[in-house]
Amino acid sequence: MADLEARLRAVEDRLAIIDLVSRYGPAVDSLDGQSLAELWAEDGAYAFDSVTLEGQEVAQLVDLPGHRAYVEAGCGHILTSPRVEIDGDSAVAVNHSMLVLRSGESWRVERLSANRWELERGHGGWRVRRRTNALLDGSRGVPRLFDRR
Amino acid sequence: MADLEARLRAVEDRLAIIDLVSRYGPAVDSLDGQSLAELWAEDGAYAFDSVTLEGQEVAQLVDLPGHRAYVEAGCGHILTSPRVEIDGDSAVAVNHSMLVLRSGESWRVERLSANRWELERGHGGWRVRRRTNALLDGSRGVPRLFDRR
Amino acid sequence: MADLEARLRAVEDRLAIIDLVSRYGPAVDSLDGQSLAELWAEDGAYAFDSVTLEGQEVAQLVDLPGHRAYVEAGCGHILTSPRVEIDGDSAVAVNHSMLVLRSGESWRVERLSANRWELERGHGGWRVRRRTNALLDGSRGVPRLFDRR
Secondary structure (H helix, E strand, C coil): CHHHHHHHHHHHHHHHHHHHHHCHHHHHHCCCHHHHHHHEEEEEEEEECCEEEEHHHHHHHHHCHHHHHHHHHCEEEEECCCEEEEECCEEEEEEEEEEEEEECCEEEEEEEEEEEEEEEEECCEEEEEEEEEEECCCCCCCCHHHCCC | CHHHHHHHHHHHHHHHHHHHHHCHHHHHHCCCHHHHHHHEEEEEEEEECCEEEEHHHHHHHHHCHHHHHHHHHCEEEEECCCEEEEECCEEEEEEEEEEEEEECCEEEEEEEEEEEEEEEEECCEEEEEEEEEEECCCCCCCCHHHCCC | CHHHHHHHHHHHHHHHHHHHHHCHHHHHHCCCHHHHHHHEEEEEEEEECCEEEEHHHHHHHHHCHHHHHHHHHCEEEEECCCEEEEECCEEEEEEEEEEEEEECCEEEEEEEEEEEEEEEEECCEEEEEEEEEEECCCCCCCCHHHCCC
16 A cells, blocks of 8 residues: 555656646746746746746746737747656756747747756645756757756 | 545546547547547537537548648647646646648748647546637737636 | 556556657757667667667667757757557557757757657566657658557
8 A cells, every 4th residue: 555655646746747847838828927936936946048037036927028029929838748857855857848939921939948847846736946948059069958867 | 545546546537638638639640530539529629710610520620621731741730738627527628739831841830829628527538528729829819728727 | 456556557657658758859959878778678779761770779869960960050859748558568659759950040840750659668667669750741641650559
């Protein structure tokens, strides 16, 4: 029984993290700052380009003029289902993301990035401690964000 | 034991819905109307653009001239792994989809959409009651299909 | 108890295969031949275009000049979460993949493919026996790689 419960817990953890990551795209594309805030730990961070949003600032991402312009033009944040590695109450997930943006009569890939999600289990379940996003534009060499723990 | 079984059932439900959504792209891209039909409830519906296919019509999607032209040109229906919210015997999944179409020597994103899948559990497992697909082309404002229940 | 264990095992198998497939993109995009090798059975194969890599050759994919050029330009291997069908110690997963490549100030879809992953369970868990990748460029007719078992 104890063994079954531990195996079930491992499965639940993995699915909870896959679910957490799946919530990012719909939240930002619908300007739902509340749902976005729920993904991060209260003192969590999101680092992309030369910006690091911390704590409450993460939810304000949906109010950035650049983000609003994307949504008005027509956009989708496409994230792949992540590779997940769990170690007790912490975990690392890595995946790809694309910002796909309306351009003329079709859409173009405006951003392509590597992502590393450092996660922690708190009282409310798994949350993002820090997400780091780096463009895959060839300027940074081999992407180290995909390294295994 | 009862608690373990309930937790296991929740995990099975979530995986069954993720699996259901993963079956759409391969079915339509290989013109497999039978596999497509199995995803929907018998009286289910699929609404996109100004079209609503109902019941048996859903499987006939693969016979639409526009769809045949996509497959002949070379295409892929790319769907993201969905956000899933389950409430007893009903569930809502939301995700992004792209129709990626051969164009010259590469491919372009011909459609980018928000999707809302209203699902129900029947005797044969989870099926689609209604899927709604709306282009993310900026013409409709913030996509409400991603709203939480 | 035996029933619960069997159901849990089925869930674990499904998640292990989803996880296996999620590891491909990060491995090849970070030139991590070791992680790539761990996905395949020792005598496994990867067939794409007119090439078939076998056994140790699979990991050497990251050293091919064409692959290195992609990574230097900036690229991402985007894979969808697979449809999975398990039968005892063997399984078939199918999904889409895209090679998204830096081009000017944005990225373009350089390859769009159907994939069929024939998997087997060994002592170390699920591994790839054979992956077959075929371009969805309209030149091959309806993609048979998506056929169900």
